[in-house]
Amino acid sequence: MAVSESIFRKDGTAQGVAKQRLIETLATPEERIINDPYAQRFVLGASFIQFMGHKFNVWLGQKLVPGFHEHLISRTRYLDDLVQESTASEYGQYVILGAGYDCRAHRLELPSWLRIFEVDQSEVQARKRSKLPAEASNSENITYVPVDFTDQSLSQRLLDAGFDKSRSTVFTLEGVSQYITKEALNSTIKEVATLSQNANAILFVSYVSELFKKNPVACFGRGYPNAEKRAKLITYGSEKAGEPWVSFYSAYEFESALSQNGYTIDENVTLKDLNSRYFAPVGRALAENQLLQLEHFVIAKSQK
Numbered sequence: 638m639a640v641s642e643s644i645f646r647k648d649g650t651a652q653g654v655a656k657q658r659l660i661e662t663l664a665t666p667e668e669r670i671i672n673d674p675y676a677q678r679f680v681l682g683a684s685f686i687q688f689m690g691h692k693f694n695v696w697l698g699q700k701l702v703p704g705f706h707e708h709l710i711s712r713t714r715y716l717d718d719l720v721q722e723s724t725a726s727e728y729g730q731y732v733i734l735g736a737g738y739d740c741r742a743h744r745l746e747l748p749s750w751l752r753i754f755e756v757d758q759s760e761v762q763a764r765k766r767s768k769l770p771a772e773a774s775n776s777e778n779i780t781y782v783p784v785d786f787t788d789q790s791l792s793q794r795l796l797d798a799g800f801d802k803s804r805s806t807v808f809t810l811e812g813v814s815q816y817i818t819k820e821a822l823n824s825t826i827k828e829v830a831t832l833s834q835n836a837n838a839i840l841f842v843s844y845v846s847e848l849f850k851k852n853p854v855a856c857f858g859r860g861y862p863n864a865e866k867r868a869k870l871i872t873y874g875s876e877k878a879g880e881p882w883v884s885f886y887s888a889y890e891f892e893s894a895l896s897q898n899g900y901t902i903d904e905n906v907t908l909k910d911l912n913s914r915y916f917a918p919v920g921r922a923l924a925e926n927q928l929l930q931l932e933h934f935v936i937a938k939s940q941k
């Protein structure tokens with residue numbers, strides 16, 4: 638490992654999600670929910686994971702935190718569907734907030750006219766770009782916009798990068814809200830609202846319920862085994878990765894933050910809802926007590 642790689646500390650969780658996409662990609666085409674041929678480029682130890690195969694990795698994951706793999710993969714697929722459906726018709730811009738190593742822009746068949754903006758911390762973007770192949774599909778439609786949500790203006794940077802306020806836009810903030818302060822999330826939603834003043838917009842945001850801290854048993858779902866121990870393991874994992882979870886929300890708080898900015902919630906789902914949609918049809922439905930309700934996946938809309 639190069640020294641610069643070993644001291645690089647900002648992409649631990651981005652790698653963690655890419656690792657689950659890599660594991661899912663190892664399943665047979667008939668069984669997998671998503672396909673991410675780029676994921677292996679970003680994951681340290683990818684060859685070992687590939688050698689161990691899909692079934693072993695999923696089995697191991699089930700031992701550590703049951704439903705964790707499926708939770709992340711259902712989130713990816715849920716967004717794949719949303720982005721494909723919305724951009725096939727009206728929506729001409731797609732802004733991926735906290736994109737990490739998400740390669741949706743490359744791996745989905747998206748319309749050639751779609752403008753895509755990827756937003757993340759500059760170091761994470763630099764590593765991503767250094768690992769992507771020159772021939773990655775759709776690269777010409779992507780603009781990278783380095784922004785730190787904590788202290789930089791999202792709207793100004795996007796406008797400087799060519800964001801068009803008159804185009805209908807899909808914004809996604811996937812697996813990010815728990816890593817940033819509530820102030821940073823609120824100002825990001827406000828900036829999204831400013832950017833979408835003149836056109837229809839869809840905003841996807843995932844969040845972790847405040848029950849995660851207060852009552853893991855109620856958070857994860859009825860019968861989920863050793864919920865408190867698993868919550869501690871997840872907390873420990875994110876701290877170890879150098880990106881601790883700092884923000885948790887009530888449904889009311891989240892809805893208020895969106896409605897104050899002109900967004901109405903269209904859907905608020907968890908793995909419990911997506912299990913039957915995605916895993917059951919390929920014979921991989923999880924049992925009731927494995928349905929880890931770790932994050933809520935929210936689709937909100939602002940219509941002009």
Ligand SMILES: C[S@@+](CC[C@H](N)C(=O)[O-])C[C@H]1O[C@@H](n2cnc3c(N)ncnc32)[C@H](O)[C@@H]1O
Nearest residue numbers: 650651654735736737739758785786787811812
């Ligand atoms: C768990 S990863 C999720 C990545 C991607 N959305 C996915 O689902 O694969 C969290 C991402 O949020 C980004 N992030 C965390 N704090 C941030 C901040 N203050 N400003 C910008 N991006 C941030 C990280 O760099 C990382 O890429």
